[in-house]
Amino acid sequence: MNQPTEVIRKSFGLKEEVKPQLEASYHSPLIEKIKANGFSLRAGRLTFRLAQEFGFCYGVDRAIDYAYETKAKFPGRRIFLTNEIIHNQRVNAKLQEIGIQFLYGPYASGFSIEDIQKDDVVIVPAFGAMVNEMSELQKKGCVIVDTTCGSVMRVGKRVDSDGRDRFTALIHGKYDHEETRATSSRSLQYDGGSYLVVRDKPQAQLVCDYIEGRTSKEVFMREFRKATSPGFDPDRDLERIGCANQTTMLSSESLEIANMLQESMKRRYGAETLADRFRHFDTICSATQDRQDAILKLAAEGVDLMIVVGGYNSSNTGHLVEISQQYCPAYHVKDAGCIVSQSLIQHKRVFSPETMETSPWLPDGPLKIGITAGASTPNRVVEEVIKRIIEVAGKNRSGDLVCINCGQILEERQCKARCTRCGYFEDCSDGMSDHPNQL
Numbered sequence: 001m002n003q004p005t006e007v008i009r010k011s012f013g014l015k016e017e018v019k020p021q022l023e024a025s026y027h028s029p030l031i032e033k034i035k036a037n038g039f040s041l042r043a044g045r046l047t048f049r050l051a052q053e054f055g056f057c058y059g060v061d062r063a064i065d066y067a068y069e070t071k072a073k074f075p076g077r078r079i080f081l082t083n084e085i086i087h088n089q090r091v092n093a094k095l096q097e098i099g100i101q102f103l104y105g106p107y108a109s110g111f112s113i114e115d116i117q118k119d120d121v122v123i124v125p126a127f128g129a130m131v132n133e134m135s136e137l138q139k140k141g142c143v144i145v146d147t148t149c150g151s152v153m154r155v156g157k158r159v160d161s162d163g164r165d166r167f168t169a170l171i172h173g174k175y176d177h178e179e180t181r182a183t184s185s186r187s188l189q190y191d192g193g194s195y196l197v198v199r200d201k202p203q204a205q206l207v208c209d210y211i212e213g214r215t216s217k218e219v220f221m222r223e224f225r226k227a228t229s230p231g232f233d234p235d236r237d238l239e240r241i242g243c244a245n246q247t248t249m250l251s252s253e254s255l256e257i258a259n260m261l262q263e264s265m266k267r268r269y270g271a272e273t274l275a276d277r278f279r280h281f282d283t284i285c286s287a288t289q290d291r292q293d294a295i296l297k298l299a300a301e302g303v304d305l306m307i308v309v310g311g312y313n314s315s316n317t318g319h320l321v322e323i324s325q326q327y328c329p330a331y332h333v334k335d336a337g338c339i340v341s342q343s344l345i346q347h348k349r350v351f352s353p354e355t356m357e358t359s360p361w362l363p364d365g366p367l368k369i370g371i372t373a374g375a376s377t378p379n380r381v382v383e384e385v386i387k388r389i390i391e392v393a394g395k396n397r398s399g400d401l402v403c404i405n406c407g408q409i410l411e412e413r414q415c416k417a418r419c420t421r422c423g424y425f426e427d428c429s430d431g432m433s434d435h436p437n438q439l
């Protein structure tokens, strides 16, 4: 039997050593320049407005730092991640490039926890890991570097105390999201512990209907068959409920769901017993809240369209699109490759895993384009998207090169050249782009 290991949850002090690698892969001089210019960039007829809060959050920054530091600390050792470190293809691919292998998820290497040896190093991603995975790893005696975000741990502690007190953890989230799988697993540490994952308001309404006797057990179990703990019995397990949420959900929806359930429990059991039967704790993380607040502010400012950059399986990115589309056309793109041309964009359909194409998407004339990015999107990817939009706007629908400002057809695109029609001065001399970057 191997000695159980200590779980490392802090930096190895190698931040400066890995900084050049991180900057080369994820940093963006253009984004820094835009921020310094009041979060605004003008390129001819296009004005880009960047949300005040976007991109990498504190939890993601820390997880990526620790992964690179782990590689620097243990050269020559096998290093594994239990799953995607965050929902970003480029970041996961970079980690593969530096020799980190994945146990599960879309990048799985073919190794599993069974194959872990005591000399191996295993990194737990920002989403956390399920309780049984953690205990299996600890039995292996390997080094465990746990990058679980503090905000995810906070939800876990809440679910722990609900489980201990025999409250069913009712989690507003996605049952198959890594964070929610890790969080919900904590309720099973206790005898009789149970959980139920509710995706949205219609599902919350179904729970209320069951509590108040308006729907059958069969209908309930059919809807939640994948989203409940083993042996879940709604008659028994909905008598006491502790509400929490996946950290990256839409905060307004989480609040509404908690209110719906609170009112339902009151109607079913009476207001006087509520304290013994219902608990609610808002576990949306501050980074998610800040990004949602910033997009609301940007949308209220008035933009013609919004580009939201982020992985298609990123929950927090999806919610930024959901908010934006209430104000203007909003396109969820994963990277610059989605900006096909001035007339065609590929993007993810909101509320659906499917992708779609929209044509046309970039109207003629002066345009204010809002830009934001999910918490797992590197600034480098945002920069590439902005540059690509400028590039496609520099061609008309027939493929002719045009002045980025007035659309006059050009013989060739030149740096530091003035349009003979509108006088607009194109300048790509900042060295960051082949395209004009007028701030």
Ligand code: SF4
Pocket: 057, 058, 059, 060, 126, 149, 150, 151, 152, 247, 248, 285, 286, 287, 288, 316, 375
């Ligand atoms: S989105 Fe929130 S909970 Fe998730 S890693 Fe970032 S800060 Fe942590």
